[in-house]
Amino acid sequence: MSERPRPSGFYVSARTKFVIALAVGAAWMAFSLVAARPWVSQLSSILGPPASWIVVVGIAILPGFMNAFLVTSLLLDRRPPIRVPTDHLPGITILIAAYNEQDNIAATIESIARQAYPGPLQVIVVDDGSTDGTREVLAANTAANAGSVGGYRYTSLIAQLRMPL
DSSP: OOOOOOOSSOOOOHHHHHHHHHHHHHHHHHHHHHHTHHHHHHHHHHHOHHHHHHHHIIIIIHHHHHHHHHHHHHHHOOOOOOOOOGGGOOOEEEEEEESSOTTTHHHHHHHHHTOOOOSOEEEEEEESOOOSSHHHHHHHHHHHTTTTSSEEEEEEHHHHHTSOO
16 A cells, blocks of 8 residues: 655644634634623623623624634645646547627637647537638638647538438
8 A cells, every 4th residue: 555645844734723723713712702801891781791791702702713713724724736737638629519600709719719728629610501601700710729729620510411321
């Protein structure tokens, strides 16, 4: 059985991070309880001591504890960057169904060309008998995005349906 690789540098386990965040939250709560005494004594003349403590704990003490715990947890969370091996990513083929898309097809192809996928990328536009110049827009756009999109093919669905089996 192989050992899991240990992260380089200083590493704090999740359990230790939780204990530290809990201790910081508890310390903040203890400080808040001491600091809230004058507020509770003033409020006690109106509501009485038990109700005053319930109000102060509900409004200030518990939210303060939760915020201290959350901030400490976020400060201690130092995740390493995800390393994805880009040399073994599979190729992607994007199929675009188009029918009279002269006004929109260029934006679609340009959007695909802007993607940052490091693997091979192929675009296949399947035309369902467009009559508006979709093919001409695609031909002009193919030359403009030839470096961004690895493979590009225009397929007329009508021509394929008319082919003998």
